[in-house]
Amino acid sequence: MEAVSEKKVQTASPEMAEKFKQTVHDAARRFRQIPESETIRYVSHLDADGLSSAAIIVRTLIRENRKYCLSIVPQLTEEVAVQLAAESYTCYLFTDLGTGQFGLLKKHLSARGKSVFILDHHHIQDEFEAEGMVHVNPHLAGIESSREISGAGVSYLFSKALDGKNSDLAHIALVGAIGDMQEDRGFSGFNREILEDAKASGMIKVITGLRLFGVQTKPLHKVLEYSSEYPIPGVTGSESAAIQFLLQLGILPKAGNGWRKLTDLTDEELVKLATGVVMQRIENKEPDEIIGPVYILKHEAEGSPLRDAKEFATLLNACGRLDKASAGIGACLGDGKCREEALRTLDDYKHHISNSLTWYENALKQKGAGSGAIILDNGVTIINAEENVLPTMIGTLASILSKSRNFSPGTFVLSLARAEDNFTKISMRLAGEKSVKGRFNLTEMLTAIAERVGGQAGGHHEAAGALIKTEKEEEFIAIAREYLAQRRIEERVAS
Ligand SMILES: [Mn+2]
Incomplete structure (x- = not known):
């Protein structure tokens, strides 16, 4: 299994793409004009895309020898804008947010003579341009699709425009795009271009396989039981049915005393499993949509949630939501201590999810x-x-x-x-x-x-x-x- 099927997706016209790239390069040019003595006041969004953006920008600023002060926020509210305005910085950078709050940033920051850079991909509002504000957003070039580029993707293109060497950060932009649910059995538009950079720098490997969540970390039968994105009739939703299904295919769910993971299967077993799963889904409109590209972060250890780009995005989500943003950013940049903390946070996150589902079920039952x-x-x-x-x-x-x-x-x-x-x-x-x-x-x-x-x-x-x-x-x-x-x-x- 090697070739990744190309999907027909709506993409920006070459003119639009060119126009957008021009705004990226203009932004980089204006960014270079900021004196090195300035500390950049940098704000990014709390979700997986925002943290991926932050990892890319932080690494870029360090490489550029820039001083910076970073905050991660769940929302850019007027209160946050007022607080930022009260600080003594003169240069502000926003990633994965800012477009939706353009008016606020204009009123509180730009109007006070501060320079503002926004690298975002959210929908534009009534206000989107002003003197002294640099606004990079694909929508401004008429690119309407929400699948073509993420906040981290915009940050990445900006970073690469500053210095071509930053193309080794492309894989982080893909984790952000996956976090924003932009990957749909393949990438489209700029995301596809970024994927090529990530492959060229040797950071990512794309294989064709079963698109199941948790293959690096969960036992195989659990992965089948929880396959909610691509349900397998008669299997998903039941642990015993999942085990039975594997046995019928001639795949042993256990090795010795331990449960096997998908990554433990032989090539022959993988083919058996893929065929069996597609056959089981034969009543479905697209039985084989469960097979598609899987993104492997080559530098991460086998069996680690950091190795599968989709699981990595979940880990970043966990870090953002549980107030461990810096651990997530550090994990993107390969810091050992941050990695460990991020992995612990992922476990906490799973507990929080199961607690909130329990609350929901009880609330339904009781009232x-x-x-x-x-x-x-x-x-x-x-x-x-x-x-x-x-x-x-x-x-x-x-x-x-x-x-x-x-x-x-x-x-x-x-x-x-x-x-x-x-x-x-x-x-x-x-x-x-x-x-x-x-x-x-x-x-x-x-x-x-x-x-x-x-x-x-x-x-x-x-x-x-x-x-x-x-x-x-x-x-x-x-x-x-x-x-x-x-x-x-x-x-x-x-x-
Ligand atoms: Mn985003």
Whole structure:
């Protein structure tokens, strides 16, 4: 198994790509004009993409002999912008955020004579250009696809424009893109170009195999049991069925006293397994979509969660959400101590996930449908976890639930949890296949709802987040129920 199937994907026209690259090079040119004596005030986003961006930029700044001061934030709120403005720095750099807060940065930083660099890929807002502000974003060149480049990808192109030697950081940009769910059985657009750089620098190896999560770390039968992205009928969801399935294929799930991992299988067994899995999925529309490219970080140890780029992205997510951002950044850059801490954080993260799922199941059982904590309308689920789930984990909970079989395709999943300073964090996802998801722009929808209670939203087509005042929760929920019910009616009429 070697060749990776090329997928037909919508990509930017050569003119758009050229235009975007020009803005990257202009940004690098203007960045070089900053005197070396200046300390760069650098802010990045807390998710896997934001931390990957930070790893790339930190390494770049060190190589450029630049002093910097880094903060990782979950959201770039007005409070954060005000705090930053009060600091004595004159040059600010933002990655994987800033586009959605362009107006805020203009008002608080640029208006005070500070120079601002934004390297981002989120949707542009009404305000996107100003004197003294350097704004790099593919959308500004008309590139609308959310799969072509991540925040880390934009950071990487900027880094490479500063110095070609930085092409050895390309693999980190791919981890960021995977974290932002841009990989879909292959990369497209700039991401594909970045993949070529990563292969050329020897950091990444692409193999064709079963696209199962946890192959480096979990026992094989567990990996099959938990294959929720590509379910295997009669196998996924049951540990005993997974073991039985392996035995039927003539693959021993155990070696001695220990469970075997996918990485322990012989080539012959791998073929048997791949064939068996595809046959088991034969009723599915695309039974073989479970086979595709797998990205191996060659310099990481076999059996480590850091070796599979997808697992690495999860590890970064864990670090960001559990306040260990610097461990995640260090792990990207190969620091031993950071690696260990990041791996411990990944274990903690798994506990947090299982705790929040337990909370959800109990809340469902105890109070039933229609209670304050969980509202199950037709096609709309609203979960208000209040203080029971960390605000940084509420998006993960919504994602997991939206992928579970308990929600019919097209169900909107909204989850709320209390954050600091009387704010409530909201996450929005949509259950169902990609084809269902393509019909809605969740960020647009959540923005419409949140703005009616004075809140702020951002994100992507398929995953959106918002922040509102906690006192507005009830009002928000009422508006959301009405708005989403209406959208479902319109959708039914249109389709
Ligand atoms: Mn991003």
